[in-house]
Amino acid sequence: xxTNVIDLIIHLVRLLRLGENIKDVTxxxxxxxxxxxxSAAYSWVIQKMxxxxxxxxxxxxxxxxxxxxxxxxxxxxxxAQGYLIELYNMGILNYHQMExxxxxxxxxxxxxxxxxxxxxxxxxxxxxxSNKGNAGSIYLRGNESVN
Numbered sequence: 001x002x003t004n005v006i007d008l009i010i011h012l013v014r015l016l017r018l019g020e021n022i023k024d025v026t027x028x029x030x031x032x033x034x035x036x037x038x039s040a041a042y043s044w045v046i047q048k049m050x051x052x053x054x055x056x057x058x059x060x061x062x063x064x065x066x067x068x069x070x071x072x073x074x075x076x077x078x079x080a081q082g083y084l085i086e087l088y089n090m091g092i093l094n095y096h097q098m099e100x101x102x103x104x105x106x107x108x109x110x111x112x113x114x115x116x117x118x119x120x121x122x123x124x125x126x127x128x129x130s131n132k133g134n135a136g137s138i139y140l141r142g143n144e145s146v147n
Contacts, residue, residue, distance in 0.1 A: 003123055006092075008033055008041035013054065013090045016045075044126075054091045066098065076105050080118035087122060097125050 011029065012022045022045060030038055048054035066088065068081060076084070088098045101121050105113045113121070 003119055004033055004037045005040045005044070006119065006123055006126060008037060009044055009092060009126075010087070010090070012041060012045045013092060016049075016054075017090065048091070053094070064095075066095075068102070072102055072106065074112075075108065076102070076113045076118070077115060079115040080105075080113050083115055083118050084122070093122065093125065101125055 012025065015022055015025065022042070033041075045054065066085065068076070073081065084093070084098060084101060087093045088095070093101070101118070104121055105118075108117075
């Protein structure tokens with residue numbers, strides 16, 4: 001479900017960046033998603049806009065360009081690289097989130113991160129599981145200990 005929400009968020013942000021109103025989304029596009037997915041995507045976009053974290057293209061500041069190191073490019077497929085950079089440029093991911101995803105990709109046991117895996121990592125980053133912890137993390141949180 002959350003991957004569908006991310007896809008709808010991307011679509012809504014693209015519309016905003018083109019100067020369109022998200023209220024003008026055609027019903028045909030929304031038919032692919034259930035009501036809870038549509039509600040979650042709209043809520044996320046509106047909250048980020050109200051917080052000033054997501055701005056239309058005309059109002060957004062020029063962002064620094066992040067160039068991937070050769071080792072990072074080798075660890076992440078071309079499609080996944082493009083997806084990650086697009087989400088950063090659209091404002092869906094902030095700099096720290098993007099860096100965390102790149103770092104996680106580098107620790108991916110010598111497997112190339114595919115687009116599907118990247119989408120999963122983005123979903124975990126955007127929607128985070130604060131009460132469940134991060135099952136893929138090798139770091140301890142402040143309240144954990146090793147026995």
